[in-house]
Amino acid sequence: MSFTGGNYFIIFHLLILAFNVIVSSSTSANSIFPSRCGLLTGWTLYITNNVESDIVVHIKSTDHDLGNHTIHFNDVYSWTFCQKIIGTHFTGDFYWGSKHQSLALIDRELIFKCRQKIFGDDDCYWLVRPDGFYVSASNKPFPYGWEKKKSWP
CATH class of the missing domain: 1.20.5 (Single alpha-helices involved in coiled-coils or other helix-helix interfaces)
Known part of the structure; x- marks a missing residue:
């Protein structure tokens, strides 16, 4: 053979x-191993609502549908997962009143943006504001370290 x-x-x-x-x-x-996922990286993603009313987000990946989550003003929704060897990708559909926006919450580009450690688990932070969606590798006060990724329509 x-x-x-x-x-x-x-x-x-x-x-x-x-x-x-x-x-x-x-x-x-x-x-x-320094990660809860063995050789793979364990991730925790955080979404903070900085819009002065409730938002709803539907989060899913190719493997998991986390469903709809209502996030109140200044509240945080978070979840953890193990990074796949190839193709880690979570998306979110956000609803604020009559507005709707879809975006990638973690993908190859965002893994590089949020990666802070060579080994071990990592975090990625999202901040939803009236003018759009911001991502950061650390949870510093806005606007320090935050990058705007998308606007509301």
Whole structure:
């Protein structure tokens, strides 16, 4: 039986996946790896509503539908997940009164924007304001470190 480059790629990723399953189920995984996701990065995303009324956001990825969440003024909604080897992507559909906006909440570009650590878990912060949507790798007071990604229509 001969192996091609494609076969080695698949075998390598299956070994990483099996190793992550074994390590993440181990009680001592946290002492071996700095991430709750083994060799993969664990992420926590935070969405803060800075609009002076409720907003509703529907969050989903290709694997998970987190459903609708109402975020009150100055409240925060957050969730955690393990970064996939290829293709981590969460989107949000935001509703504020009659306004609607869709945007990527985490993807390749935003992972690079929010990444602060080489190893271990990381965070990404979203701030929803009347003029649009801002992202930051740290939760510093606005506007320090915040980048506007999209406006309301």
